[in-house]
Amino acid sequence: MIVFEDATVVAPDSGVTILEPTTLTLRERHISVIGANGSGKSTLARLINGLVMPTEGTVTVEGKSTHKHGREVRRMVGFLFTDPSAQLIMPTAAEDVMLSLRRTVKGRDARMRAALEALDALGLADRADVAVSALSGGQRQLLALAGVLAVAPSIIVADEPTTLLDLKWRGHVGALLRSLPVQLIEVTHDLDSAMRAERTLVIDSGRVAFDGAPGDAVQFYRDLIFGRPEQAQRA
Ligand SMILES: Nc1ncnc2c1ncn2[C@@H]1O[C@H](COP(=O)(O)OP(=O)(O)OP(=O)(O)O)[C@@H](O)[C@H]1O
Numbered sequence: 531m532i533v534f535e536d537a538t539v540v541a542p543d544s545g546v547t548i549l550e551p552t553t554l555t556l557r558e559r560h561i562s563v564i565g566a567n568g569s570g571k572s573t574l575a576r577l578i579n580g581l582v583m584p585t586e587g588t589v590t591v592e593g594k595s596t597h598k599h600g601r602e603v604r605r606m607v608g609f610l611f612t613d614p615s616a617q618l619i620m621p622t623a624a625e626d627v628m629l630s631l632r633r634t635v636k637g638r639d640a641r642m643r644a645a646l647e648a649l650d651a652l653g654l655a656d657r658a659d660v661a662v663s664a665l666s667g668g669q670r671q672l673l674a675l676a677g678v679l680a681v682a683p684s685i686i687v688a689d690e691p692t693t694l695l696d697l698k699w700r701g702h703v704g705a706l707l708r709s710l711p712v713q714l715i716e717v718t719h720d721l722d723s724a725m726r727a728e729r730t731l732v733i734d735s736g737r738v739a740f741d742g743a744p745g746d747a748v749q750f751y752r753d754l755i756f757g758r759p760e761q762a763q764r765a
Contacts, residue, residue: 532556536587550737562724563717565733579607608683612690614674624658630677648680667694685713
């Protein structure tokens with residue numbers, strides 16, 4: 531369970547409020563987060579694993595505060611960035627997954643076998659020794675996912691996880707993420723994917739403007755973007 535209590539984010543330099551005081555309890559297995567560019571979705575997502583700290587208020591994951599228990603929270607919460615290059619740091623694909631496994635699998639050979647299995651599951655077995663810099667954008671996104679899945683987190687926060695993927699892998703990764711025994715918080719511009727969640731948050735100008743059933747949330751978002759302001763006001 532993820533709990534936001536009056537969590538507020540203010541940009542340190544400008545003093546601009548990026549996320550208004552937000553109180554939420556996230557229990558559902560699959561929650562989608564939608565909203566316009568720059569509305570605050572990534573900021574909300576990053577609060578969950580402590581990549582962003584609330585300026586005021588708190589965020590707790592399974593009772594652990596991101597502020598006081600950052601390490602435990604990061605072990606529970608796997609984070610997938612929109613830009614996979616932000617989380618790939620080793621020279622080759624296999625080495626990168628092995629780095630993710632450093633705490634959970636002892637011994638280099640066992641780690642290599644586990645890394646190859648993780649790569650194989652995402653169609654990257656033949657890319658194991660290829661330089662990360664030589665992988666395509668979609669392959670990098672899959673590699674980042676392999677690294678996150680390899681450590682079996684109980685929660686995955688995915689910030690537009692399928693943006694760079696082709697149709698086949700988009701469907702495959704979406705289905706894979708939904709099938710995992712984890713809580714999935716998915717930030718997405720893909721409204722079809724958002725609709726598959728149990729609950730959807732619509733973020734607008736740094737606040738949760740709608741929180742409810744995905745179908746209603748998508749309609750609310752469309753009204754917000756394309757008009758019908760009298761409906762978009764209800765929140
Ligand atoms: N550290 C920061 N300092 C100043 N402004 C920031 C900072 N981080 C985010 N912002 C601003 O806060 C707003 C929300 O950013 P955020 O990345 O959360 O939006 P988003 O909804 O994820 O956008 P997108 O869909 O384009 O990825 C943006 O206007 C962004 O420029």
